[in-house]
Amino acid sequence: MDNKDIANIFLRIADMLEIKNENVFRVRAYRNAAQNIMALARPLKDIHEEDPSLLDNIPGIGKDLKSKIIEMVGTGELGYYDDLMKEFSPGFLEMLNLGGLGPKKIKKLRDELGIENIDALEKACMKGKLADIEGMGARTEEKLLEAIEYFRKKQGRMLLQEADEYADEIVAYLKESGNFKKIEKAGSLRRGRETVGDLDILTTAKDAEKAMEYFVGYFGVDSVIAQGPTKSSVLLKAGHQVDLRVVDDASFGAALVYFTGSQQHNIKIRKLAKNKGYKVNEYGVFLIGKTGKERKIAGKTEQDVYKKLDMEWVPPELREDNGEVEAARDGTLPQDLVQLKDIKGDLHIHSTETDGRATVQESVEAAIRKGYKYIAITDHSKHVKIANGMDDKRILKHTERVRKLNQKTKGIEILMGVEVDILDEGKLDFSDSVLKEMDIVIAAVHSRFSLDLETQTRRILNALDNKYVNILAHPSGRLITTRKPISLDFDRVFKKAAENGVFLEVNTHGERIDLNAANCRRALELGAKVVIGTDSHEVEQLDYMKYGVITARRGWVSRKDVLNTYSFDKMVKALKRA
DNA sequence: GCCGTTTTCGGCCCGACTGTTTTCAGTCG
Structure with missing residues (x-):
């Protein structure tokens, strides 16, 4: 079992625990561990063979997950995982890949309609059965049918270069409107991941509402997933999702940090801020007063945001929660990254x-x-x-x-x-x-x-x-x-x-x-x-x-x-x- | 299930959008 296999098993366990309505932090612990394992350069097997206590150094791995890793590298199996899998029929978890469908709804569908896979879900939607369930209606069925269609024709993640080219085309289109002021490619593309799932674009605009209207009118758009005053998501004909966000100039830096990610990096710096009595969101860094009143103390640039948290500015490519947050606090980030x-x-x-x-x-x-x-x-x-x-x-x-x-x-x-x-x-x-x-x-x-x-x-x-x-x-x-x-x-x-x-x-x-x-x-x-x-x-x-x-x-x-x-x-x- | 520059127990990031709802749960990033 290589690292990817082990990480994937932890992710599947997280999915199953979530459906079983387990403690959300326990679920998160499995996802977090999977992320950290995927980032390792050395096989867990080698690390374990050299010295099992080295596994303690991997962040997010504690006593329990360590023993599960040891079982997997030793036997190629995990009893706990196999037992959990017995509770779900084949194809059931695949439904989690449908946009708009999460663990809560998936469970409801099984409990109330006996739906065990995507095909059964499709039939139920077409027959209008979902409307009988509380919290679901005709629009839910419509959306799910779209999601099923998208899932079936969906391309996998894009190669970095491919994603960059799609993004450049959209950026060029946005520039033509004359309504946008700043336009920045964000997300995993900005971090330079070797493959990119969705495209994320951050902007400031003279007129936010018009900006959204213009964005969803892009000729490459197949359908609109969501459209609000500050955030819209579309599906491209090529089968990829693009998220556009419009923010104020005064929030651009904080929004860029947020929208660049990674999620793990964001969580870490937000936690750090909290310990200092601050709050970080996509609008800025806020000082929380004694009465609970908030005062914005940074947000215009990324540099300001990190500085307020007593950190060096972290180059986007490093924002994976692989030690860069600690290094940025200690002032030990690599100073001369190749350009x-x-x-x-x-x-x-x-x-x-x-x-x-x-x-x-x-x-x-x-x-x-x-x-x-x-x-x-x-x-x-x-x-x-x-x-x-x-x-x-x-x-x-x-x-x-x-x-x-x-x-x-x-x-x-x-x-x-x-x-x-x-x-x-x-x-x-x-x-x-x-x-x-x-x-x-x-x-x-x-x-x-x-x-x-x-x-x-x-x-x-x-x-x-x-x-x-x-x-x-x-x-x-x-x-x-x-x-x-x-x-x-x-x-x-x-x-x-x-x-x-x-x-x-x-x-x-x-x-x-x-x-x-x-x-x-x-x-x-x-x-x-x-x-x-x-x-x-x-x-x-x-x-x-x-x-x-x-x-x-x-x-x-x-x-x-x-x-x-x-x-x-x-x-x-x-x-x-x- | 993990973790500690207040803590070995009691927390765990934060907000936008949607659909089905009269105030919010679920999903997503």
């Missing part, structure tokens, strides 16, 4: 020589336009047949051409490199005699993703021991929507990378985002450094660098820990292995 403007070059780019769609020349020109000081051309090796990988003869010719282009190109350095396949047992797809001709060598797995943990780990470790390897590309091999990460002992790989001076890639290619944020943070803890590479196969993909930067920031990565923030000379020097 897009720090990036001086892109060291993972493909060309038409293999499976890229841009010529080397086109990529060079695009990189110059971006103000980059250097790039590396890193095409595939022969093992990746589907990508037209190069053999010895071709790579040497390719090298010659790239070097010639470098000589006659001013304003940027073009490195010749390769993305060489890691074969069985960690052998590489080019001999050392070829690799030593390269300025930069990226090693990568493109096959045999399902090897067992030990074989896969040894394979990667061996590859990192090749003295010509500089970078380990997309270390987990996962594709967010289609392929699980390979079984890998990341700690051993990170330690080896640190030892050998190999940089771990944060690959920004849409489906990859690999390393992910949690792994970045763990890699740094173990002394390794990273490089952010776009793995571009066409010129437009060079722009995805920003998603790698945001991911690295989520992993608490500072500029000094990123190879391609270095000057050309320093970068070349850093590539030299001992």
Whole structure:
């Protein structure tokens, strides 16, 4: 059982306890624990094997949940969960995924109408049966039928890049109206999560009511879920939800904190405020007087809000309740988180020589336009047949051409490199005699993703021991929507990378985002450094660098820990292995 | 079920919108 499995079981338990009308704080404790487990970089199994008492350090895990975790990592099962599940028929809990339907109503539907799944619910709605139940009516049935339809055609979470593009289109539409003053993308998109569920947009407007009217009139809107004076929600035709909120200028900062989240982060700072005798909501920070009278003491900017709570301003990417609140109070937040403007070059780019769609020349020109000081051309090796990988003869010719282009190109350095396949047992797809001709060598797995943990780990470790390897590309091999990460002992790989001076890639290619944020943070803890590479196969993909930067920031990565923030000379020097 | 710069017991973030209701419970973020 990996961390995700365990977290999911806790979430299901929370759902079931909620339906059983258990103590809401007990329910919350399970959800909170699940969140914290999902944020861990190390498998609970490893942590437990090293020392069970280390589990006590995980926030939200106390005596009871710890013993449940131990049972799960030990036996792969949880008796308590299995027992609870017996009380619910298959498909019942799925109804919780319908918008507007929660634990209370779901229970009522079962108790009074015997509804056990979505199909039965749909039939009951169509027959008008729900109107018999107190608190439900015709409109409830209508809404539920809509929710069922939406659920069936619903797309999963969007990839970060996809969400960003949808949001940009909506922001552009809002700007056209001339009614909005400030417009900010918020929510998990602003925090840079690798996938985004709903889009959240925060605004100030000259006329709030007109602003809402205009928003729900967006051409991409399929239906309106809710529309009030300060908050509206719509469903896009593409199957995603967008929430828009309009606030006063004096509340914008507090609203931005609230709307950016994460929920866990918000809860923590609100608790902290409460202990100080303040109240924090989306309108500001309020001082509660002796008579219960409230006085607003901050709200216009995010900086003001955090300052009133005696905290440093927390960069949005860090707001996951992973220790950033404590760090912001102690003044120990990372001071130099990497930024897009720090990036001086892109060291993972493909060309038409293999499976890229841009010529080397086109990529060079695009990189110059971006103000980059250097790039590396890193095409595939022969093992990746589907990508037209190069053999010895071709790579040497390719090298010659790239070097010639470098000589006659001013304003940027073009490195010749390769993305060489890691074969069985960690052998590489080019001999050392070829690799030593390269300025930069990226090693990568493109096959045999399902090897067992030990074989896969040894394979990667061996590859990192090749003295010509500089970078380990997309270390987990996962594709967010289609392929699980390979079984890998990341700690051993990170330690080896640190030892050998190999940089771990944060690959920004849409489906990859690999390393992910949690792994970045763990890699740094173990002394390794990273490089952010776009793995571009066409010129437009060079722009995805920003998603790698945001991911690295989520992993608490500072500029000094990123190879391609270095000057050309320093970068070349850093590539030299001992 | 967790947790502690008042506490090992008694708290646990806070508000908007909806539908079915005459004042609020449920859901959501």
